[in-house]
Amino acid sequence: MIAPRTSPSRRTLLLGALALGLSACGQAPSETVETTSDPNAGPPPAPNRQEEVDLPVVALLGDSITAGLGLPARDALPAQLEAALVAAGSPVRVRAAGVSGDTTAGALARVNFSIQDDTDLCIVALGGNDLLQGIEPARMRDNLQAIIEGLQARNIAVLLAGMQAPPSYGRYAADFDAVFADLARTYDVPLYPFLLDGVALDPALNQPDGIHPNAEGVKVIAQRLAPAVTAALGRA
Numbered sequence: 001m002i003a004p005r006t007s008p009s010r011r012t013l014l015l016g017a018l019a020l021g022l023s024a025c026g027q028a029p030s031e032t033v034e035t036t037s038d039p040n041a042g043p044p045p046a047p048n049r050q051e052e053v054d055l056p057v058v059a060l061l062g063d064s065i066t067a068g069l070g071l072p073a074r075d076a077l078p079a080q081l082e083a084a085l086v087a088a089g090s091p092v093r094v095r096a097a098g099v100s101g102d103t104t105a106g107a108l109a110r111v112n113f114s115i116q117d118d119t120d121l122c123i124v125a126l127g128g129n130d131l132l133q134g135i136e137p138a139r140m141r142d143n144l145q146a147i148i149e150g151l152q153a154r155n156i157a158v159l160l161a162g163m164q165a166p167p168s169y170g171r172y173a174a175d176f177d178a179v180f181a182d183l184a185r186t187y188d189v190p191l192y193p194f195l196l197d198g199v200a201l202d203p204a205l206n207q208p209d210g211i212h213p214n215a216e217g218v219k220v221i222a223q224r225l226a227p228a229v230t231a232a233l234g235r236a
Contacts, residue, residue, distance in 0.1 A: 055091055055092055055093045056092045056093070056120040056121065056233055057092065057093050057095060057116075057118055057119045057120050057121075058081070058082075058085075058092050058093070058094045058095070058119070058120065058121045058122075058123065058229060058233070059094075059095045059096075059097045059114075059115050059116070059119045059121070059122045059123070060077060060078050060081070060094065060095070060096055060097055060098055060122075060123050060125060061097045061098070061107055061111060061114060061115060061122055061123065061124050061125065061126070061147070062097070062098040062099075062102070062107070062123070062124070062125035062126055062161075062195075063098055063099065063100060063101065063102045063103075063107075063125070063126060063128055063129055064098070064100035064101065064212060065077065065098070065125065065128070065195060065196070065212065065213070065221075066078070066096070066097075066098030066123075066125050067096065067098030067099060067100050068096075068098070068218070069100050069212050070207050070209075070212055070214075071214070071215060071218065073096075075214075075215035075218060076096065076218065077098075077218050077221060077222060078094045078095065078096040078098075079094070080215075080218050080219055080221075080222035081094050081221075081222040081225060081226060081229070082094035083222070084219075084222040084223050084225075084226040085226050085229060085230065088226055088227070088230065090226070090229075090230045090233070092229075092233070095116070095119070097114040097115055097122075098125075099114075101129060102126065102129060103126070103129045103130050103133065103135065103140075103143075104126045104127065104130055104135075104139075104140050104143035104144050104147070105135075105139075105143050107124075107126050107143070107147060108143045108146050108147050111147050111150060111151070112150065115151065115156065117154060117156075119156050120156070120157060120233065120236055121156070121157045121158070121159060121229065121232055121233055121236055122151050122156050122157070122158055122159070123158075123159045123161055123192075123225075123229065124144065124147055124148065124151075124158055124159070124160050124161065125161035125195050126144065126147075126163075127140060127144075127162065127163040127176075127179075127180070128163050130176075131163060131165055131176060134172075137172065137175040137176045137178070137179050138175075140176070140179055141179045141182070141183065144160075144179065144180075144183055145183060145186075145187075148160070148183060148187050148189060149187070152187065157189075157232060157233070157235065157236035158187070158189040158232075159189065159190050159191075159192060159228060159229060159232040160180055160183060160184050160189050160190070160191050160192070161191075161192045161195040161225070162177075162180035162181075162191060162192065162193050162194055162195065163176075163180075163194065163195065163196075164176075164177055164193075164194055165177055180193070181193075190228060190231065190232045190235065192225060192228045195221065195225075196213070196221065197221075197224060198220050198221075198224055199213050199217040199220050199221055202217070204216065205217030205220060
């Protein structure tokens with residue numbers, strides 16, 4: 001199949017994709033240690049970090065959306081997702097593993113060192129840049145398949161977060177969109193269909209480029225994604 005023969009700018013392409021359906025890490029709150037005014041009491045005990053160490057580890061493997069392009073780390077998706085999960089009563093440690101501009105091929109090349117062995121769940125959130133570059137959906141599928149197989153071989157659970165192509169891309173759009181659902185079925189992994197659900201093309205939730213979510217937009221993504229993460233951890 002031939003990739004779409006279009007020549008609009010990168011920004012126009014992504015905005016069109018967003019319009020029709022569609023491109024670190026926070027820290028756990030520190031513990032409070034009581035102090036005493038008794039001079040004979042000695043120094044306060046060291047904080048107990050065992051609870052923090054035992055928290056599930058979630059990694060975000062993705063591109064500029066998960067990397068938080070244009071935002072401070074505290075407002076990026078890893079930190080906001082961690083906060084949303086803590087607020088929902090499902091405390092975890094969320095690690096950032098997003099690289100701006102990454103395609104599925106780029107993520108495949110680095111997944112083994114970007115995702116550590118102690119990770120319980122990896123959210124694979126890729127595909128936007130493959131769409132922008134007109135990469136064949138079959139090639140994207142091969143890359144995502146290799147990422148999923150590699151993570152599962154390491155006993156790391158996967159949550160697949162999808163993107164969507166504009167219907168104006170015709171057969172390309174149909175093939176692109178089908179990749180995510182097909183992989184989720186084939187490898188029995190949960191699917192979050194559209195990472196930018198509720199945020200795409202809303203000026204109040206995006207940065208001036210109209211593409212990347214602002215802090216409020218990321219908060220919406222985190223709140224919507226959090227239940228899917230909790231469910232995926234339960235399966236794991």
